[in-house]
Amino acid sequence: MSENVFMFSGQGSQYVGMAKELYDNFDGAKKVFSVAKEILGYDLAKIVFEGPDTELNKTAVSQPAIMATSLCALEAMKANGIECGAVAGHSLGEYAAMVCSGMLSMEDGFRVIKARAEAMQKAAESTNGAMCAIIGLPAGEVEKVCDEIDGYVVPVNYNSAVQTVIAGDTDAVDKAIEIFTEKKARAMKLNVASAFHSKLMQSAADEFKEAIKDVEFKSPSVDFYSNVLGDKLTDFSDMTELLAKHIVSPVKFTSELEKMKSAGFDTFIELGPNKVLTGLVRKTLTDVEFANVENMKTLEKALEKINA
Numbered sequence: 258m259s260e261n262v263f264m265f266s267g268q269g270s271q272y273v274g275m276a277k278e279l280y281d282n283f284d285g286a287k288k289v290f291s292v293a294k295e296i297l298g299y300d301l302a303k304i305v306f307e308g309p310d311t312e313l314n315k316t317a318v319s320q321p322a323i324m325a326t327s328l329c330a331l332e333a334m335k336a337n338g339i340e341c342g343a344v345a346g347h348s349l350g351e352y353a354a355m356v357c358s359g360m361l362s363m364e365d366g367f368r369v370i371k372a373r374a375e376a377m378q379k380a381a382e383s384t385n386g387a388m389c390a391i392i393g394l395p396a397g398e399v400e401k402v403c404d405e406i407d408g409y410v411v412p413v414n415y416n417s418a419v420q421t422v423i424a425g426d427t428d429a430v431d432k433a434i435e436i437f438t439e440k441k442a443r444a445m446k447l448n449v450a451s452a453f454h455s456k457l458m459q460s461a462a463d464e465f466k467e468a469i470k471d472v473e474f475k476s477p478s479v480d481f482y483s484n485v486l487g488d489k490l491t492d493f494s495d496m497t498e499l500l501a502k503h504i505v506s507p508v509k510f511t512s513e514l515e516k517m518k519s520a521g522f523d524t525f526i527e528l529g530p531n532k533v534l535t536g537l538v539r540k541t542l543t544d545v546e547f548a549n550v551e552n553m554k555t556l557e558k559a560l561e562k563i564n565a
Contacts, residue, residue: 259342259479261563262522263334263357264538265327265350266529267508269448271319273308275530276326278552280306285332289363293325296367301325316381316450320349320374321367327353327529328363330550334528337560343480343489343522345513347534348414348454349373351484351503358477360493365472369500372468373461377504378450380461386452388413388424389434392443396421396511402440406433413454414508415487417540422508424452458504466501480520487512489520510534514541526550526559 279286280302290302304312305322313319327350334340346354349370356366391399396412399421403410408429414422423433430452434444451457474496483490485502487509514525514537525547527534532549539547548559 259340260522261339261341261524261526262343262345262517263331263341263354264525264527264534265344265346265353265357266323266527266531266534267347267350268316268319268323268453270529270531270533271313271323271326272530273310273313274306275322275551276329277306279326279329279333279556282553283329283332283336285336286329289325289328289332292363293321293367296364297321297371314448316378317374320377321370323349323529324353324356324366324370326551328356328366330528330556331357333550333556334526337556339526339560339563341479341526343482343517343520344477345482345510345517346484347510348484348508350529350534351500353529354481355474355477358479358481360474360477360481360496361472369469369472373465373500373504376461376464376468377453377458379464380458381451383460384451384457385427386424386455386457387427387430388422388447388449388452389430390414390416390420390422390445390447391437392420392445394419394421394437394440394442398440399423399437402433402436406436408432409456411455412507413452415511416508417511417537419540420537422447424455425457426452454503454505454507456505462501462504465504466497469497469500472497482513482517484508484510484513488516510537511541514538518542518545524563526563
């Protein structure tokens with residue numbers, strides 16, 4: 258068993274120009290954007306490489322764009338003979354993880370993420386929601402503050418021992434931010450269109466479930482860790498239901514990291530734009546190696562670490 262975990266980035270990590278170096282250097286990365294263009298019906302590479310930000314940041318575009326970037330990084334790893342024994346993704350990152358594990362073909366991966374991104378953008382446009390990372394307080398205290406707010410706001414991403422993301426109606430999120438600021442916690446609003454992983458996305462979950470009901474999901478070739486469970490997934494009999502639930506459920510990423518380490522995985526490689534998940538590994542686990550891959554420089558560093 259490879260002791261490497263491949264982790265795949267989530268929403269909000271996008272930036273104009275991501276994946277360009279990998280695209281220029283690996284045929285596999287070129288194929289990723291070719292498949293994306295065929296399935297999405299527009300030139301994703303052009304928006305990713307040239308922008309503008311306003312276009313890339315739309316949920317319907319940013320989700321396939323981040324997945325494509327993650328898959329380009331995966332192709333770079335494959336070209337260098339690096340394999341993994343487990344996969345995990347943060348929120349939309351689970352879709353790149355499904356492609357990596359063989360659960361979905363690349364074509365179906367883009368079909369599914371297209372349906373998800375479009376459904377979530379539609380839901381975002383019809384709701385007034387926001388998300389905010391709360392840094393410096395344990396999850397239990399974040400939960401307690403949310404419970405006491407007059408309005409809908411809930412913890413939705415359990416990212417590390419001292420970082421929990423909240424989501425809900427914009428007014429309720431703003432009220433919560435005031436209290437967290439009084440408590441000397443850091444509050445960072447996220448670059449997303451609405452309150453993802455909360456009940457404000459229920460219409461998206463329903464639409465998405467209907468859209469992907471005929472997609473074939475296979476059993477993965479490596480261990481697959483799930484945000485919804487916060488643990489290894491073993492039942493793949495109704496992925497449609499699980500992925501619809503995923504849209505309105507918290508991301509239990511801290512728990513996933515701890516379970517993977519307990520299972521013997523000791524090298525965590527983030528594939529995709531920026532290095533948010535690498536930071537979460539650093540804050541959550543001890544005695545493990547970690548690296549991120551998003552361009553040629555980070556690829557080189559990651560390969561040095563893995564091959565050391």
